[in-house]
Amino acid sequence: MIHRLRYMYRKLLLAFIPARSYVIEVGESPHEIIRKLQDIIQPHSFYFLFPAQSEKPYSGKFSVNRFVAIKNNAANFQRQIKVSGYFYIIQDRIYVRLILSNPFSLINLLVLGCLYFLFLIFRLAPFESIILNILLWLLPVLLTYLFTNFTFHRIYKKEKLRFFKLFNGKRLTDKQIDMLHI
Secondary structure, three states: OHHHHHHHHHHHHHHHOOEEEEEEEOOOOHHHHHHHHHHHEEEOOOOOOOOOOOOOOEEEEEOOOEEEEEEOOOOOOOOOOEEEEEEEEEOOEEEEEEEEEOOOHHHHHHHHHHHHHHHHHOOOOOOOOHHHHHHHHHHHHHHHHHHHHHHHHHHHHHHHHHHHHHHOOEEOOHHHHHHHOO
């Protein structure tokens, strides 16, 4: 029963948040994984703000047991996918927790916060009806959420498959993840 409630809660939460998390059992050696990651990720100190001038599809950084990468788009600044990977070695097997998210969600929230602050300062209430004013105030949140989520869902599936193939791994079930305590 608890697992079913947990599953329903996570499913509901994922419908509203532009982020996905997977745990993969890696079918490659550690050296092969590092080489493959270095082939697609250009190390760059300001990777989050400015894309690297590189032919590689991602900019990011590497740490001891993790990596962070943001998709490079040379044509524009809109890079909607951030990939974080955390490596675990358990019983001589390598596991990766892969988190795909929209890195600009926080920026969207900050812009909305500024917008609503301006609404309060200027006491924006153009309609006589309270309901119409509430709907007007909710419109920016709804539009931002829809555009953020739609672009994320359109892009993340392709990137998820890229990393699944890169690690030559299989996705673990919730029961397996609980047994491993990852």
